[in-house]
Amino acid sequence: MSGRGTDSPDGSRSGERELTCEESLARVYEYLDGELDIGEHEAVKHHLEKCRKCYPHYDFERLFLDYVHELGAEEESRPGLRERVLEMLAAEAG
Amino acid sequence: MSIPAEQRQREFEGEALIHLDALYGLALRLSGGDEPRAEDLVQEAVLKAYRAWDRFEAGTNCRAWLMTILRNTFINQFRQQKARPSPVEFDQVAERPSSDTLYDADPEGRIFDRMIDDEVIAAIDALPDEFRVAVVLSDLEGLSYQEVAALMGIPVGTVKSRLFRARKRLQERLYDYAVEMGYLK
Numbered sequence: 329m330s331g332r333g334t335d336s337p338d339g340s341r342s343g344e345r346e347l348t349c350e351e352s353l354a355r356v357y358e359y360l361d362g363e364l365d366i367g368e369h370e371a372v373k374h375h376l377e378k379c380r381k382c383y384p385h386y387d388f389e390r391l392f393l394d395y396v397h398e399l400g401a402e403e404e405s406r407p408g409l410r411e412r413v414l415e416m417l418a419a420e421a422g
Numbered sequence: 423m424s425i426p427a428e429q430r431q432r433e434f435e436g437e438a439l440i441h442l443d444a445l446y447g448l449a450l451r452l453s454g455g456d457e458p459r460a461e462d463l464v465q466e467a468v469l470k471a472y473r474a475w476d477r478f479e480a481g482t483n484c485r486a487w488l489m490t491i492l493r494n495t496f497i498n499q500f501r502q503q504k505a506r507p508s509p510v511e512f513d514q515v516a517e518r519p520s521s522d523t524l525y526d527a528d529p530e531g532r533i534f535d536r537m538i539d540d541e542v543i544a545a546i547d548a549l550p551d552e553f554r555v556a557v558v559l560s561d562l563e564g565l566s567y568q569e570v571a572a573l574m575g576i577p578v579g580t581v582k583s584r585l586f587r588a589r590k591r592l593q594e595r596l597y598d599y600a601v602e603m604g605y606l607k
Binding site: 357358361362363384385387388391392393394395396397399400402403404405406409410412413414416417420421 | 427430431434435439442443444446447450457460461464465468469472473525529530531534537539542543546557558560561562563564566567582585586589592593
């Protein structure tokens with residue numbers, strides 16, 4: 329990442345530049361997906377969990393992804409599938 | 423050393439075929455709700471697993487082993503099909519005004535407690551292939567961007583952008599559904 333140590337748009341100044349709202353929200357999915365490197369993960373976490381404007385967006389996306397992920401465990405049955413698979417295996421075994 | 427045929431069949435039935443519904447569930451999501459195609463996919467994956475049963479290490483996670491075989495079987499077919507141009511380009515679909523978003527209507531995400539799973543599954547099934555497959559592998563199956571990229575044969579950046587667009591599209595569908603059902607005004 330470039331631009332470390334420069335002024336952030338809100339005028340604050342620090343050794344490690346704080347991310348802006350826009351930069352943090354642009355990384356919200358990568359953050360939630362666990363795809364950021366440690367430094368960036370911490371920077372995004374720091375912003376999202378402290379910023380009153382960004383936190384609700386982050387929380388909403390977290391709930392959304394948790395909800396979609398839970399659907400992944402769903403099993404589905406198809407009538408006759410087991411019987412057809414067994415027939416196929418019997419034919420394979422000769 | 424190969425196992426006698428009868429023992430092999432017994433073992434396979436007892437250890438592998440108990441996961442048939444999980445395999446079919448994944449096949450159905452990958453194929454966008456196409457039942458005959460999902461069954462073909464399960465049959466092909468099960469046959470491959472049966473032929474490779476000697477190589478399955480007893481005591482390891484049989485479900486995960488089978489799911490990997492099914493994913494790879496699907497992806498091989500998918501990548502062959504995708505060698506031809508896709509008829510629908512997601513990018514051509516107009517984006518709606520940013521004010522009509524699920525977040526704006528329901529920032530606390532209360533809708534997720536009220537949503538009927540079948541509606542969300544239908545919304546996932548309706549995504550264009552490239553986007554649906556990325557969502558199923560990443561969001562439902564929990565694969566990393568790198569794993570999805572390797573399977574689909576696309577760059578990691580493309581995985582990211584497909585996931586972003588697909589998730590926003592799903593949120594749009596959920597918004598429409600919630601309004602239709604009177605959950606949101």
